[in-house]
Amino acid sequence: MSKRTSVVLLALAVSCSTAVVLADSKIEYKATEGGGSSLNTVLIGQGKVRSDADQNTSVVLDPAAASMTILDHGKKTFTRIGRPELQQLIDLVKQMDEMMASLPPEARADGAEPDGGAGGARRP
Numbered sequence: 001m002s003k004r005t006s007v008v009l010l011a012l013a014v015s016c017s018t019a020v021v022l023a024d025s026k027i028e029y030k031a032t033e034g035g036g037s038s039l040n041t042v043l044i045g046q047g048k049v050r051s052d053a054d055q056n057t058s059v060v061l062d063p064a065a066a067s068m069t070i071l072d073h074g075k076k077t078f079t080r081i082g083r084p085e086l087q088q089l090i091d092l093v094k095q096m097d098e099m100m101a102s103l104p105p106e107a108r109a110d111g112a113e114p115d116g117g118a119g120g121a122r123r124p
Helices: 005-016 083-102 105-112
Strands: 024-032 035-046 050-051 058-064 067-072 077-081
Touching: 077 083
Parallel strands: none
Antiparallel strands: 024 035, 035 050, 050 058, 058 067, 067 077
């Protein structure tokens, strides 16, 4: 699962959740993808969820404010996304899925390969 997909799914899960998170928790897990692996951390506390997918990027989800904040530690910047922007992102992902579904099977396979499709280099 790609990083973008993971972030979107995590955002959807939290935004759809109506439960208030009261306990502080730390979850660490190892994700294996494409022959490599990474250690990921999820922190839950003060009604927010923080996911550290790599050493440079964190995502903080705040269900009470219906917002998601993406932290870029390397650049020391952040991007806050509210409910309207998140809904636009969800709609865009749905449109992309619908477009992929309407393609012939060969084109879908080309677009689904990690090194093919949208802007990727093709194998000789």
